[in-house]
Amino acid sequence: MTSQPQTTRMGRPGFGWALPATVFFALFALVPLLMVAVLSFTTWNGLGPPEFAGTSNWTRVFRDPVMIESIWLSLLLTALGVAVQTPLSILLGVWAAGHQRNRAVLSAVYFVPLLLSTTAVSVLWRAVLDPNFGVPSRATWLFGDGNLFGGQATAIGVLAFVSTWQFTPFHTLIYQGAARAIPPVLYQAALIDGAGRYRRFFHITLPQLRNAMITSVVLMVVGGLTTFETVLILTQGGPGTDTTISAYYMYQKAFKGFDFGAGSAVALVLVxxxxxVSLVVVRASGYDRMRSSTEGL
Structure with a gap:
């Protein structure tokens, strides 16, 4: 009499595995968010107890044309970041995942901006692009009067460029890891079928990078909408209010105007x-539909 081999079915991990992360997220994300939501309905200058003010903060904020403009500027900077960083990150990530000569050395040099803080990067580029002593003052044939911070278009361009310079290496790492995880058998089969380099890239590499692309774009969206240090150091919201994005507007209301109720309302708008936008990106990518169909198999 032979014994039948027993098969064990691995179920999903229990909730206990997620409990530490859930507690951490509740304490440092949900609770502060709830406190900010309550504070947005009060008047508070940072001293003394807050006083209930109803919806007056929300009314004042959305009647302020600077607030409306700041939302559009935040969305514009975010869109520029996604449009520029995504193709650059994909190309550099796929290249860094290869086996080219000196690839490791060049990748290490390229990833140096990841070692610097946003404040350090902003101070660096502020000095480099200074209209009096920086590169633009020495190359007026290219930069005109040399003051890249004097107009809205050029100031926004500088902000987008600095963000791209700093954060493209991070997203490159995401695509590098995803590209290395692509099964080599797919490329071997494509070579047998006579597919060239470009067809392999567009028909194998890009589709396999879909999940990494969703993750990268969501991180770009969140990072773009919450950009603060770069604007604070490079433009301070100027000229005028031409680069006053929502995060900087919140800083002006709360920490310069000591109107923490209105600042809290702006913070909730950012959240x-x-x-x-993140849900729209995930929904438009079809990732949720693809996941549900996979789980049904």
Missing amino acids: AAATV
């Missing part, structure tokens, strides 16, 4: 905008 809602980042959440909605």
Whole structure:
């Protein structure tokens, strides 16, 4: 009499595995968010107890044309970041995943901006692009009067460029890891079928990078909508209010105007905008539909 081999079915991990992360997220994300939501309905200058003010903060904020402009500027900077960083990160990530000569050395040099803080990067580029002593003052034939911070278009261009310079290496790492995880058998089969380099890239590499692309774009959206240090150091919201994005507007209201109620309202608008845009990206990518169909197999 032979014994039948027993098969064990591995179920999903229990909730206990997620409990530490859940507690951490609740304490440092949900609770502060709830406190900010309550504070947005009060009047508080940082001293003494807050006083209930109803919806007056929300009314004042959305009647302020600077607030409306700051939302559009935040979305514009975010869109520029996604449009520029995504193709650059994909190309550099796929290249860094290869076996080219000196690839490791060049990748290490390229990833240096990841070692620097946003403040250090902003101070560096502020000095480099200074209209009096920086590169633009020595190359007026290219930069005109040399003051890249004097106009809205050029100031936004500088902000987008500095963000791209700093954060493209991070997203390159995401695509590098995803590209290395692509099964080599797919490329071997494509070579047997006579597919060239470009067809392999567009028909194998890009589709396999889909999940990494969703993750990268969501991180770009959240990072773009919450950009602060770069604007604070490079433009301080100027000229005028031409680069006053929502995060900097929140800083002006709360920490310069000591109007923490209005600042809290702006912070909640930022949270809602980042959440909605991220959900739209995931929904538009079809990732949720693809996942549900896979789980049904």
